[in-house]
Ligand SMILES: [Zn+2]
């Protein structure tokens with residue numbers, strides 16, 4: 531079945547957020563769109579899937595809404611029997627991406643300077659001595675794909691990012707810092723956080739993130755895959771493989787989850803280890819599953835490595 535996946539966000543003040551949530555729920559239901567929408571007083575963050583007609587209509591409806599004009603919709607067409615988004619979830623939260631910092635303290639008014647993919651490419655081509663490239667994502671994302679020479683913070687959740695910055699301020703002292711994330715949403719506030727610390731000489735962020743950069747420069751300075759937060763997991767860009775299998779360290783870059791549902795470890799597993807350890811993360815988990823002592827996770831979708839785009 532051909533589905534179009536829309537990925538978008540916008541930082542905008544929403545005063546009547548519950549009202550907007552109800553409206554969004556009704557709109558998506560009416561168009562039979564599936565996926566998730568997060569609304570907060572600071573804006574909207576969404577991934578929605580549906581037919582080409584329904585998603586096209588949705589974009590028009592959003593364009594006509596006073597709050598949601600001029601959104602940079604990123605989209606991809608998937609032709610698959612796998613249902614990537616089985617449900618619709620529209621929720622109200624404190625932040626559209628959880629940083630655990632009150633949206634009124636670190637706002638996008640203080641955000642870093644946006645660079646277009648072209649400006650980014652130019653900056654990296656003539657890389658100044660004092661330029662530091664900082665990955666604004668979690669470590670497991672950066673492991674399978676990142677910009678050349680980027681600092682990859684060893685964090686598991688975005689909400690650990692502010693603490694990482696606080697503890698590593700000397701890395702950014704008097705530097706020009708180029709930040710990036712998947713589609714740009716995290717950098718809007720993460721770059722504001724870094725700027726407010728007052729140590730960096732300049733803070734840049736890539737407009738539209740890795741997503742927009744690799745569209746323009748598929749063989750540019752980004753190596754590996756763009757990790758995405760839906761069932762697709764990672765989206766191939768070129769043929770580079772920058773990750774390694776967690777079990778045998780061979781060069782590989784596809785994640786899986788341990789078959790032992792109680793373990794559920796998210797790890798990189800090569801096809802050989804997948805077979806050898808029967809889809810589990812270790813000999814221990816393999817034994818537990820073989821003995822029927824633990825529940826097992828449902829089968830994973832077939833990995834498709836050639837999706838065209840990502841968030
Ligand atoms: Zn392996």
Ligand SMILES: [Zn+2]
Pocket residue numbers: 788789790793794795810811812815
């Ligand atoms: Zn395990």
